[in-house]
Amino acid sequence: MKVALVFPPQGHFTQPYLSLPTLTAYLHQEGLADVTQIDASIEAYDRFLSPERLARSLERVRAGGGLASLEAKDALRYTEMERYQALSEIELLGDEVVARIDEAKRVLRGEEFYDYERYLWAGRTVEQALRLFSAQYAPSRLTAHGFVMRHRVERSADVVAALDDERENPFIEYFREHTMPRLMELDPDLVGLSLTFPSQAIPALTLAKQIKAWKPDVHVTAGGGLLAYTAEKLARRPEVWSLLDSMVLLEGERPLGELCEVVAGERELGSVTNLIYRDATGEVRKTPQREPLDIKRLPTPEFDGLPLDRYLSPDLVLPLAITRGCYWGKCVFCTLYTVIGPGYRGRTIEQAVEDMRVLGERHGTRSFYLAIEDLPPNMAKALPRAILDAGLDVSWWCDARLEHDVFDQQVCDDLAASGCKRIAFGYESSSKRVLDRMCKGIDPDASLDLVRRVRKAGISVTLYVMVGFPTETREEARGTLDTILAHRDLIQEVSVRVFYLDESSEIFRRREEFDIVAVHDDPRADLQVYYDFETGSGMSRREARACYLEFTEALRSHFPVFQSTNMLYHELKSHYFLYLDRHGTWEALLENVLERPESVDGPYGDRPRVGEAVRSLELGFDRSRIDEIVAREFSAALRPRYQSDLLDDEDLERLDREVAPLEPSPSVLVHDRRTGELHTLTPAAALVLGRCDGSRTPEQVVEVVPEPHREAALACIEELSRAKLVESRTVETT
Amino acid sequence: MKPKEGKEREESEPRPVDREGDASASAGGAGKKREPGKGLDYEFKIAPADPKNAFDFEDVADK
16 A cells, blocks of 8 residues: 655745654554655745746746836836836846855755854845746745735635646646656555645645546545635535545544555445545535544654755754644634644653654754644643653743743743743733633733743743734733833744634634624635624724734834844744754844844945945836835735735736826835845935945045935935945955 | 856846946836936935835744
8 A cells, every 4th residue: 555645835944844744653553554755845845946947937037028018117007016026126136046046045954054144145045036936927926934826715716727727826837747757656546635724725736636637546635734624615616526535624644544444445435534525426425523543642753755854944843743732722713622633632741752852863853843732731840851851952842821820930940951942822912801802811910920930941932912803902902012012021022913703713603792793704715714804892804904013013123033134033933943042042142143243344434335246227116115005005905814815806906996006216126145135226325326336435425416415325325334235345245 | 947148138137236327237118217317306215125024924923
């Protein structure tokens, strides 16, 4: 029995996910199959971020002649502004990105990762490369965090249409050229597709379609967290059953093992538990649900066979689920406890430590992300001592509940001593009223005392915050922001999000109790999970979005991790954690990296000179103004962004009608090849930059500027220097 | 496949900002919209143009 387990694009590229290794280990333990794991997500990223592939994108984008045709226009509509952003950037730096993408990947995978300047350059280059790649498939967009098309994953008709859209779906070509040849060589009897994120939905079914076209009788099944939400809806779409033979609900070990027996002819499909399938008569059936397996009986995950050297991180951070489900399970907004399990289960402390030891030895790593909902009290107390007693030198992070009575100073100190570097807590709000309505079971003041103890132990603190919970007032939300800002010395990161109404949540079932007076159903969105709604009290959805933007603005202003480039946060999955681990403490990271003095000493010396690595492109439209308009309109769109954050055709048509067309006004786009940064300059600023040739004093640089503007021109040189576009003679070059 | 090479490509490539009055390559069409020496309003403004500066926190919340 040969099984191929595939993690379809798109997941994050910094570390492997846990689903395939967990299922592989189970099938091996039960002696059910010879398993091959394929992380098609990291493989696709690796291919897309290659010089050959990017050169192909660059050639195709340029062959379209898009920028020249936009430049010839008398005014740009909204959709043309979006296109102008991408095409102007590509014109300026496309060749550079193609030439240096391998170098960028090497930096992210090697020791240079910890050189912050090099890290920032590499991160920017990867982002620019993804924008170049995406431009070939516009408006589809592949980023580090998502893959979106104009085809919305909330609509099955859109999903089906996307499977044949070779113009905008990059995975049709990718699977044909790369994944299918591997599968054909492997010739599996059963293919399992693991879907965790909405961004995987279209790529997964695209692959399923190609598999079925190649070998109609191979059993293709799909499972994972995403299908726990959407499988029953998806099953109503007839086309799905030409792509999939079955869909697994909830945890996959037992159903997948039983499917192996079905394919081996040892049992009937209808006897597999937690399954949706279509029978011989064409009727869709759902089999009975069984209790999930006791995870104490499950083996240590097996990551062998995954391309562990291709993830864009210098050190492997392995995910490990030592519990499943949430031991609290009461928060009314949460849905995870209804789609995992059901029920909370944990491995023993001894198993958790043994998992770390085995995986550390097997893969030469000491870094772990405990992929759990929350660290249970018994583990918070006992795991650190067990890790230390086992003599393990590990570094790890996880999520936890703000358990005021559990995290005393001794527990916090023990956690730190055992290698815990970071804990993310669900703080949500500083309002006791709101917290009580959420059924969080925590007190905001006691939570801050807890955070203080965690910080005292030297562990980095992340707080999850939610804005716009039904009935929450603007004053309550602002109070949360004020509290966080007042305690920013205790908090390293804040992960803020807007509340969305999820149909699997307790609050959806009891919505009248939360003054939700209307729920807006989009009849075409037959796969939708999140609903737009109105409340009779508290903030409106639009006010909540505005409040959220206020939060993000304040965080960028006051938190070092979010300032400047945001890069460490942007690569959330593990990069910040790796930096923490390297520098030992938050304070050291702050001093050595985030707040270290600039390498350029003094503003620009007495003869300012434009950096040798600076390139520029003169544009007919004001790129800066375009950036402002696009960001403003995109931010104003009230879309549950977990599912689809790309504005669809209707949104775009509306914006083309409503947003005033932009008339020509020249600007200059500037790229610094040393830092990877992009800037837009006004023509006057570009004039000053062009005169900074290293032979003129600042006064000589600005002498062509009429007197009333000279002071501003001199200030401009300083600003150019701060942006590192103008170098001092004593600049340290990298 | 390699990047397009040759004279034609080189001529339209962005150039180093190192000479007065020749500070940048044109995206094509930009020149005809502005006469040389005119329309310069002496607004000295530098803005980040990397979309990273505007990324949405929610984008990274789940992964």
